[in-house]
Amino acid sequence: MPRSVPPPAWVITRRRAIGDRIRAARQRADLTQEQVALRVPMDRATYNRIEQGHSAALVDSLILIAEAIGVPLSDLVREERPPLPREAQGPPSDPPGP
Numbered sequence: 892m893p894r895s896v897p898p899p900a901w902v903i904t905r906r907r908a909i910g911d912r913i914r915a916a917r918q919r920a921d922l923t924q925e926q927v928a929l930r931v932p933m934d935r936a937t938y939n940r941i942e943q944g945h946s947a948a949l950v951d952s953l954i955l956i957a958e959a960i961g962v963p964l965s966d967l968v969r970e971e972r973p974p975l976p977r978e979a980q981g982p983p984s985d986p987p988g989p
Contacts, residue, residue, distance in 0.1 A: 898947075903944065905970070906944045906947060907943075907944030908944075908970075909944070909948075909953075909967060909968055910941060910942045910943055910944035911944075912966065912967050912968075912969075913941065913942050913956060913960070913967055914942050916957075916960050916962045916966060916967065917942070917960050920960050920961055920962075922959075922960060924938055924939055924942065927956060927959045927960060930955075930958075930959035931952070931955045931956060931959050933952065933955075938956075941956070953967060953968065
């Protein structure tokens, strides 16, 4: 089912960061987008949308992409980020009682 509400900007930013790591890993492996897409298998346009951060990839697709490039999945999804924005943290929790 399509998403009726677009994801918050911070989600899109993190999706693009994953795409940047995929691209960097692919280039280090000296592979083209077409070569990776054929190994996954998926069409090159879909792979390109994932790499550009324009499309949200399923975990299964990320696993297949990591395998096709020859890197651990963790290399593609690791995070080096500041704390989440306030709206993404959820409601504050009550301090523990005595």
